[in-house]
Amino acid sequence: MTQTLGSFPGGLKLAGQKKRSTQTPIRKMLLSKTLVLPLQQHIGESAVAIVKVGDKVLKGQKIAAANGHVSVCLHAPSSGIITAIDERPVPHPSGLSAPCISIETDGDDRWVERTITEDFQQLSAHDLRQRIREAGIVGLGGAGFPSFIKLNPGIHHHVETLILNGVECEPYITCDDMIMRERAQGIMDGIEIMQQALHVKNCVIAIEDNKPEAIAAMELALASREQLTSTKVVVIPTLYPTGSEKQLIQVITGKQVPTRGLTLDIGIVLHNVGTAYAIGRAIKYGEPLISRIVTVTGTDVKHAGNFETLFGTPIHELLAFCDTKRQAGEPFILGGPMMGYNLAGDKLPVTKTANCILAGVDDAAQLRKPLPCIRCGDCAKACPVSLLPQQLYWHSRAKDLEKTSEYNLFDCIECGCCSYVCPSEIPLVQYFRFAKTETMNQEQERQKSDLARIRHDNRQDRQERERLEKEEKQQKRKAALAASKAAKEKEAKTAEPKIDTQEKQ
Numbered sequence: 001m002t003q004t005l006g007s008f009p010g011g012l013k014l015a016g017q018k019k020r021s022t023q024t025p026i027r028k029m030l031l032s033k034t035l036v037l038p039l040q041q042h043i044g045e046s047a048v049a050i051v052k053v054g055d056k057v058l059k060g061q062k063i064a065a066a067n068g069h070v071s072v073c074l075h076a077p078s079s080g081i082i083t084a085i086d087e088r089p090v091p092h093p094s095g096l097s098a099p100c101i102s103i104e105t106d107g108d109d110r111w112v113e114r115t116i117t118e119d120f121q122q123l124s125a126h127d128l129r130q131r132i133r134e135a136g137i138v139g140l141g142g143a144g145f146p147s148f149i150k151l152n153p154g155i156h157h158h159v160e161t162l163i164l165n166g167v168e169c170e171p172y173i174t175c176d177d178m179i180m181r182e183r184a185q186g187i188m189d190g191i192e193i194m195q196q197a198l199h200v201k202n203c204v205i206a207i208e209d210n211k212p213e214a215i216a217a218m219e220l221a222l223a224s225r226e227q228l229t230s231t232k233v234v235v236i237p238t239l240y241p242t243g244s245e246k247q248l249i250q251v252i253t254g255k256q257v258p259t260r261g262l263t264l265d266i267g268i269v270l271h272n273v274g275t276a277y278a279i280g281r282a283i284k285y286g287e288p289l290i291s292r293i294v295t296v297t298g299t300d301v302k303h304a305g306n307f308e309t310l311f312g313t314p315i316h317e318l319l320a321f322c323d324t325k326r327q328a329g330e331p332f333i334l335g336g337p338m339m340g341y342n343l344a345g346d347k348l349p350v351t352k353t354a355n356c357i358l359a360g361v362d363d364a365a366q367l368r369k370p371l372p373c374i375r376c377g378d379c380a381k382a383c384p385v386s387l388l389p390q391q392l393y394w395h396s397r398a399k400d401l402e403k404t405s406e407y408n409l410f411d412c413i414e415c416g417c418c419s420y421v422c423p424s425e426i427p428l429v430q431y432f433r434f435a436k437t438e439t440m441n442q443e444q445e446r447q448k449s450d451l452a453r454i455r456h457d458n459r460q461d462r463q464e465r466e467r468l469e470k471e472e473k474q475q476k477r478k479a480a481l482a483a484s485k486a487a488k489e490k491e492a493k494t495a496e497p498k499i500d501t502q503e504k505q
């Protein structure tokens with residue numbers, strides 16, 4: 001279907017590098033002997049373990065409960081025994097460890113009893129959201145935000161349009177492309193469920209024009225769904241970073257999300273196509289989120305492709321399954337070349353946000369020493385958010401965080417366009433991430449300081465109030481004593497003449 005499309009400033013036309021990983025169908029990764037599951041696999045509070053070492057678990061069984069509002073549950077990807085609940089290395093640029101649950105699989109892959117829903121339309125929007133939360137579903141586009149929250153607009157927002165993001169604009173990554181090609185009907189299930197939860201009929205499935213097979217598959221699946229008459233596939237030009245939430249909304253609707261605002265502020269909710277598929281499986285077939293499609297590609301990968309991989313699977317086993325030729329300790333990229341990050345250790349688990357693993361794709365800019373900024377302005381031209389990366393760079397480098405905030409640092413989507421075009425090869429995004437982290441740390445410290453000041457002031461007020469109350473009580477007590485004494489004296493004086501009179505008689 002055709003429609004007038006909007007645009008956003010900047011952006012880059014990048015070589016897709018997607019052909020190698022789309023030559024074969026999605027394959028299933030072998031079951032690992034040990035699965036290591038970090039309790040923190042999403043934005044928000046980490047889940048809390050509800051099992052103990054030695055417990056036997058079944059595939060799909062809940063092993064960690066949501067903790068707080070912005071949190072989801074975690075499930076066993078296969079049947080086996082809990083062997084450890086401790087700190088393990090997790091896939092993060094910091095290289096730090098985090099609490100994890102380890103499962104020694106038994107090879108049976110036995111499912112827990114599942115609840116199949118034949119008619120989800122009988123469920124309320126609240127029930128759907130709760131089931132999605134219980135299923136542990138988060139955004140599978142890479143961000144990992146709990147999906148049930150984005151399906152709850154609240155009483156202050158009205159959703160006009162649901163956008164399904166099938167753009168996948170970053171080079172090398174093809175997991176969304178392949179899931180649209182092969183599992184389009186499952187995505188349609190998820191769309192219907194999300195529409196029910198949001199009480200919205202209008203839906204746009206956005207796909208870049210470099211994915212003709214996915215476009216055809218989604219249009220064919222859509223044609224078979226009579227209830228999705230207000231849903232359409234919209235083909236958009238291939239430009240990085242169109243897949244970013246705010247940029248995609250600008251292209252589809254021409255609207256701009258307010259600075260530090262939400263898509264809900266303009267009546268739009270956006271979800272990834274992989275997330276829609278996971279929601280369909282969870283509601284209709286009772287399957288929690290225990291696996292995802294991972295693209296594995298790069299010059300070192302002999303059998304590049306997309307692999308359905310259980311969470312907790314060690315990355316080195318997945319790389320070996322693809323016949324990857326690399327030296328021990330040789331770094332690889334988790335995510336895409338623009339927004340992903342280098343990891344040296346491969347004995348790390350696949351998690352809910354692991355959409356791609358690149359081996360043999362060197363980030364040459366990181367291997368060379370950056371040169372001084374020449375103030376060419378190329379970074380500003382490429383920025384899709386119309387920021388001034390050069391100014392942000394100078395202020396970030398000087399740790400002038402007030403100035404970075406004035407230049408709208410938090411509008412930066414960390415797409416990497418500025419770093420990519422910089423002729424001096426300055427890692428601009430790294431500076432911006434540092435400044436964001438420092439700003440958030442300072443804000444947390446300020447909040448702690450404010451809280452401590454408020455507590456101190458409250459304590460002072462309470463002590464002053466108690467002092468005044470004590471003085472008032474003392475004054476009342478003194479007044480009462482004085483009144484009692486005066487009354488006694490008056491009574492004594494009144495009684496004396498009576499005594500005299502009796503004596504005279």
